[in-house]
Amino acid sequence: MRKNYLSKEGYEKLDEELRDLKTRGRKEIAQEIAEARAKGDLSENAEYDAAKEAQGHLEKKIAELENTLATAQIINKDDINTSKAYLLSTVTILNKKTDKKMKYTLVSKDEANFKEGKISVDSPIGKAILGTEVGEKVSVDVPAGTLELEILNIER
Incomplete structure (x- = not known):
């Protein structure tokens, strides 16, 4: 597994971004999905499809950040x-x-x-x-x- 060398500041910045995506980001996407779902028929609901796609992008970004932090080595x-x-x-x-x-x-x-x-x-x-x-x-x-x-x- 490849190590990701980061400064302490860089690690903290990525960790903060990850926490933000897991809390605020997921909450916002869930609201968008709920609003789109409330508009009726999901088979022809472009807003629902867009919200689900945004959710996929968010989860991918979260997974990438988790991997980066898990393989990080902080350099002094x-x-x-x-x-x-x-x-x-x-x-x-x-x-x-x-x-x-x-x-x-x-x-x-x-x-x-x-x-x-x-x-x-x-x-x-x-x-x-x-x-x-x-x-x-x-x-x-x-x-x-x-x-x-x-x-x-x-x-x-």
Whole structure:
């Protein structure tokens, strides 16, 4: 079974989302189903079909979150070696073509949020910089072409 490496904050966020889906989410879907059922004939009731489909999506999301949390291993930021870029490392990189600096925190796919500067270690850039040291240069193939990146700094 594959482990899901998460920060403590990431684990708590997913756990909170799971609890919300199990309580509020299930309650809302049950109400939608009850309202649709009250409208009569279920064989031609599009609202009922839509509510049942939404229930299926909700239950799938709940199962995925339960699996992620069950296989999670929480990583402590203080235990991370800063000599190389690892999960939960914050890495400053320089795009050699644009001469632009970017700062990303490497996280699992479950915690990735580009707006917060958190990129997945499974993303093309994340894979390329994982395990690198300060001063290393890497090439990354992305949909827009090839990026030439230099690792400027690694921190916790």
